[in-house]
Amino acid sequence: MRFIRNLLIILIGIILISSLPVLFYGGSGFQYLMEVLVANNISSIGFYPLEYGLAIVNVIKNLFQPEQWVIASFGKEYSFFEFYPKRYFYSLKLFTLSFIIAIGASFLVTMIVSLSPGWFKKVSNVTIDILESLPDVFIIVGLQLIVIFIYKATGHLVAEVAMLNEEIYLLPVICLSTVPSVFLIKTALLLMREEEPKPYMDLARAKGLSRLRVLLAHNFRNVLFSLFYRSKIIFSFMLSNLFIIERLFNIKGMMDLLLYSNQLILVVVICSVFIPFYTLFSISEFFIMKKIGVREEEFING
Incomplete structure (x- = not known):
């Protein structure tokens, strides 16, 4: 209801x-x-x-x-209906692939950094801060220039820098997933660091559990719900970036249609994007809260 x-x-x-x-x-x-x-x-x-x-x-x-x-x-x-379904599913594939890669990469990097020695954590934090400070357009244009430079130097085109007659995925997915991955990594590390001094962590270590098991079964489990709420911010952030990427890569996707939209088409396009992901987030939220035993009201009220 x-x-x-x-x-x-x-x-x-x-x-x-x-x-x-x-x-x-x-x-x-x-x-x-x-x-x-x-x-x-x-x-x-x-x-x-x-x-x-x-x-x-x-x-x-x-x-x-x-x-x-x-x-x-x-x-x-x-x-x-003449061309929107094709554009919609193309953009949806780009967005979904980028979102999955962002979540997977952030989880993997977070685990690696958390299990690494102190000097590696410091280097990782500096690198993350630098990547986070870079504008999205700078990353997109920079990757395009790198591909062009490699092509001029070697004659080998490692990736398409603009869409012509075929759909392209490599560079758009990398550009769309980079900044969200950095944001999720930084957020996850910060939240997990806040959990470190809590009594349940000391108890888990006292039982002789491995560092990896402590991170996965206790630390990461307790920050999962917070990360899930922040992933909603990532979703809206990635949608705005998708529009920029479609323009810079000459991609004929659904966001490109917003330039030719009236009020009705704008509503249809936004709803076709929002409703499936809102449903997915709602279902995921239900199962996550059920799994970790937390109600939304308890989370919001601390």
Whole structure:
């Protein structure tokens, strides 16, 4: 019941936000906003509550009329279903692969660093801080330049730097998973360090358990729920990065369609991304709380 309620609230929020340009620019919303920005006509800004309400009603009505789902590009209208499924699943594969790699890499690196000697931990922390401070665009463009440099030096193209006729995965997945991996590693190390002085850790060591078993069965288990909540932040962060990556790699994905969206298409695209992952997060949250024996209220209230 709570799942359905939250889903409806979020859907209503998406619809309200998607029509906001109409509230301040009137006209046809996004298309009108682009015309205003191109013409640099700042005086067109106003307050149009009636048009805003009508736009919301229109979006809700058209959500139940799939034949109205069209995308306008260069003066032509195209059916939403002509090419969106292919773009959607391509972007979904990029996003899912990156998310899985980010989680897997962060878990592996966290375990290695936690079991390493002090000097290695210091070097790792410095490296993580440096990687975390680098802008996403710098990482993306830097990797593209490295590939081009290798190609010029050796004549061997180790990875595609832009999408032409075939789907590319290697560099986009690396770029999309790097920053989230660094964030999760740093967060996991910090949380596990906070658990170190607690009595249950001393008790586990006193029983003669190995360092690896103490980390996995006790330390990491107790920070898992905190990491799970932070992974939701990673999800939204990766979505915004996906838009940048699709533009810089010339990828024809679902985020690229946002440039040609009206209010209705914006709602459809966002919901097609949000609903599956929200459902997955809700199911995962249920099983994690059941496994570690923690209720959400207890976690939030400390």
